Amino acid sequence: MIQVSQDSIKKIDGSIASPKGYEAKGIHCGLRYSKKDLGLLISSVPAVSAAVYTQSYFQAAPIKVTQDSLKKGAHLQAVIVNSANANACTGEQGLLDAYEMRQKTAEILGIEPALVAVSSTGVIGEYLDMEKIQKGIVLLGDTKPGEGDFEEAILTTDTVTKQTCYQLMIGGKQVTIGGAAKGSGMIHPNMATMLGFVTTDACIEEGALERALREITDVSFNQITVDGDTSTNDMVLVMANGCAENECLHEGHEEWPVFKKGLQLVCTDLAKKIAKDGEGATKLIEAQVKGAKTNLEAQIIAKKIVGSNLVKTAVYGTDANWGRIIVAIGDSMASVTPEKVEIHLGGQCLFKNNEPQPFSEEHAKQYLENSEVEIAVYMNESEGTGTAWGCDLTYEYVKINASYRT
Numbered sequence: 001m002i003q004v005s006q007d008s009i010k011k012i013d014g015s016i017a018s019p020k021g022y023e024a025k026g027i028h029c030g031l032r033y034s035k036k037d038l039g040l041l042i043s044s045v046p047a048v049s050a051a052v053y054t055q056s057y058f059q060a061a062p063i064k065v066t067q068d069s070l071k072k073g074a075h076l077q078a079v080i081v082n083s084a085n086a087n088a089c090t091g092e093q094g095l096l097d098a099y100e101m102r103q104k105t106a107e108i109l110g111i112e113p114a115l116v117a118v119s120s121t122g123v124i125g126e127y128l129d130m131e132k133i134q135k136g137i138v139l140l141g142d143t144k145p146g147e148g149d150f151e152e153a154i155l156t157t158d159t160v161t162k163q164t165c166y167q168l169m170i171g172g173k174q175v176t177i178g179g180a181a182k183g184s185g186m187i188h189p190n191m192a193t194m195l196g197f198v199t200t201d202a203c204i205e206e207g208a209l210e211r212a213l214r215e216i217t218d219v220s221f222n223q224i225t226v227d228g229d230t231s232t233n234d235m236v237l238v239m240a241n242g243c244a245e246n247e248c249l250h251e252g253h254e255e256w257p258v259f260k261k262g263l264q265l266v267c268t269d270l271a272k273k274i275a276k277d278g279e280g281a282t283k284l285i286e287a288q289v290k291g292a293k294t295n296l297e298a299q300i301i302a303k304k305i306v307g308s309n310l311v312k313t314a315v316y317g318t319d320a321n322w323g324r325i326i327v328a329i330g331d332s333m334a335s336v337t338p339e340k341v342e343i344h345l346g347g348q349c350l351f352k353n354n355e356p357q358p359f360s361e362e363h364a365k366q367y368l369e370n371s372e373v374e375i376a377v378y379m380n381e382s383e384g385t386g387t388a389w390g391c392d393l394t395y396e397y398v399k400i401n402a403s404y405r406t
Contacts, residue, residue, distance in 0.1 A: 008168060008258050009166055009168050009258065009261060009262050009265065011165070011166050011265070012167050014167075014176065014178055015165060015180065016041065016151070016179055016180040016198075016199050017041075017145060017150070017178065018165045018178040018199075019175075019176040019177065019178050019200050019201035019243070020176070020241075020243035021043055021044040021045060021201055022041065022042065022043055022178075022201075022239075022241070023041075023044075024042075024145055024151075024180075025040045025042075025140050025144075025146065025149055025150060026148075026151070026152055026154075027039075027136060027139055027143055027149070027153065029132050029133065029136025029139065030132040030136070031082060031083065031084035031085055031122075031129060031133075032084045036152045037082060037083045037084050038081070038082050038083075038133070038137070038140060038153055039081040039083075039149070039150040039151075039154050040078065040079070040080055040105070040137075040140045040150070041078060041079040041081075041150060042077065043076070043077050043199070043241045044241070044243070045241050045242070045243070046075040046076070046077045046115055047077065047239035047241035048074055048075060048204055048205075048206045048209055048239070048240045048241075049070060049075060049076040049117070049209075049237065049239045050070075050074065050206070050210035050213045050237075051066060051070060051236065051237040052213060052214055052217050052235070052236050053066075053234065053235050054232060054233065054235070056232050058089055058232045059088075060086055060087055060088035060089075060094070060124075060233040061088070061094040061097065061098040062087055062101075062118040062119050062120045062233065063119075063233065063235060064098070065098040065117075065118045066118055066119065066237070068114075069102070069114050069115070069117055070117075072114040074206040074210070076116065076117050076239055077109070077115040077116070078106075078109055079116070079117045079118075079119060079197060079237065080101050080102070080105040080117070080118055080119070080137065080140075081121075081150075081153065081154050081195065081197075082119075082120050082121075082122075082133060082136075082153075083120075083122050083182070084122040084123070085120060085127075086120050086121055086122045086124045086231075086232060086233050087127075087128050088125065088232040089125045089232070090126070090127055093127060094127065097127070097133075098118050100133075101118050101133060102117075102118050104133075104134055104138075105118075105137055108137060108138060108140070109141070117237060119154075119235055120233060121154065121156055121182060121195055124232060148161055150180060151163050151180045151182075154180070154182040154195055155182050156182065158277055160273075160277055162181045162270055162273040162277070163178070163179065163181075164178070164179050164265075164266055164270060164273075165178040165179070165266075166262045166265055166266055168259060169258075170202065170246045170255045170259060171247050171255060173244050173246040175201060175244045175246055175259065176200065176201055176244070177198065177199070177200040177202070177259075177262045177263060178198070178266070179197065179198040179199070179266040179267070179270050180270075181196040181197070181271075181273065181274055182194065182195050182274075183195070183196075183277070194221065194234050194236075194274055195233070196221060196235070196236035196267070196270055197237050197239075198236070198237070198239070198267070199239050199240075200238070200239070200240045200241075200259075200263075201240075201242065201243040201244040202240050202244055202246055202249060203240065203242035203244065203245070203246050203247070203248045203249065204240040204242075204248065204259070205250040205251075207250075208249065208250045209238060209240055212260050213236065213238050213263070216260070216263055216267050217236055217267065219268075219299070220264065220268045220270075220271040221236055221267060221271045221274075223271065223299060223303055223386070223387060223388040223389060224274055224306075224389045224390065225303060225307040225388070225389075225390045236267070271389060272389050275306075275389035275390055275391055276372075276391060277391075278390070278391035279396070279397050279400045279401065280395070280396030280397035280398075280400055281391035281392055282316065282371070282391075283315055283370070283373055283392045284371065284372045284373070284391055285305075285306050285311070285312070285315055285373050285375065285389065285391060286306075286372065286373070286388070286389050287302040287305040287306045287374075287377065287387065287388050287390075288302065288374060288376050288377070288386075288387050289301045289305075289379065289384075289385065289387070290376070290377070290378050290379070291378050291379040291381055291382065292379045292382065292384035292385070292386065293334070293382045295384045295385060295386055296384070296386075297334040297384055297386075298385050299387075299388065300332050300333065300334050301328075301377065301386065302377075302388035303386075303388040304328045304329065304332040305325055305328045305375060305388065306388045306389060306390030307388075307390060308324060308325075308328040309393055310324040310327060310328070311324045311375075312390065312393035315368055315392045316392035316393055316394050318365045318368040318369055319368070320345060320350065320361060320368060322343050322345070325343050325375060325377070326341075326351065329341065329377065335379075335381055337380075338354040339353055339354045340379060340380035340381060341354070341377065341378070341379060341380070342377070342378040342380070343375070343376070344375075344376040344377075344378070345364055345373075345374075345375055346364055346367030346368075348360065348363060348364060350364075
């Protein structure tokens with residue numbers, strides 16, 4: 001975790017459009033029955049940008065178009081996003097449609113096509129209704145920004161919108177970082193069926209921004225899981241337009257840690273919101289692992305715990321069955337000395353010295369009834385730490401995914 005004084009960073013009631021120079025819009029263009037399904041994010045000037053993408057072999061057409069835009073220069077000025085249809089596994093036609101989305105957006109904004117990123121989410125293997133998309137993009141051009149409209153337009157099976165915002169003081173200038181995300185199922189990064197968009201008005205050197213995003217993604221978005229499946233469309237994109245007029249930040253700048261901490265807070269907030277809103281979920285599960293041989297091993301163990309169906313169902317059923325946590329740790333491929341491992345839940349030690357510890361089942365059950373549950377594991381090997389987030393597994397998850405297309 002990046003260590004920075006809390007006085008230099010504060011969370012505010014803001015959104016992805018809160019940083020200077022950004023607008024966010026969302027409309028209903030007909031891809032979904034009635035809900036908003038087309039969103040547009042705009043910067044007043046080209047913004048230094050960076051992105052990370054799904055590691056699936058079946059990367060969707062919009063990802064390829066966004067990659068093409070960033071290859072032409074590390075700047076973007078707009079992002080066009082549709083829900084309801086992933087435009088994935090749609091061959092040459094899907095790629096042409098994604099490029100057409102980029103071109104049409106550029107036309108209505110009067111900018112170069114290479115300054116536009118494209119993103120889609122929804123059902124895999126169906127072609128986009130481009131007539132509706134084209135009309136929708138034109139309508140977006142004439143639509144005024146609305147609070148929460150963009151955040152709503154990017155949702156699929158999500159039950160709530162996901163946004164967060166922080167303000168920092170850098171060189172006497174107020175810098176803002178805002179974020180929005182979607183994700184509920186098919187969540188198991190690298191990355192998941194999730195989209196994350198982050199905006200800032202900070203001035204940042206492009207290489208430093210890309211490296212920071214990759215590093216922070218590994219401890220935020222890549223540490224969540226809902227169901228163990230990785231999607232075709234996942235992307236996290238960050239834009240920095242420099243409108244705060246701060247001295248340009250880079251890794252050697254004395255206040256670089258402040259910005260990096262703010263970016264990590266935004267990404268972690270969004271990641272946790274995605275995990276908490278897992279399809280059918282009733283509880284957020286956080287696994288904190290301390291004392292592992294390395295940070296990477298701690299991260300692996302933590303994610304293994306929150307990804308275990310046995311752990312997830314035990315949390316849903318308010319059953320303090322620590323044996324399921326042991327199973328996950330033992331299958332993590334990390335360095336484990338059984339006699340050193342401790343498992344704690346709700347302030348109680350359940351397991352230590354490779355044997356059960358006396359604890360109150362009633363207290364543990366009451367704790368597991370909370371909407372957020374923390375599992376603490378002490379490996380007592382070295383100083384490695386890691387955290388991961390997931391959710392419980394419920395009957396509703398099966399119901400949602402048994403009829404996803406219908």
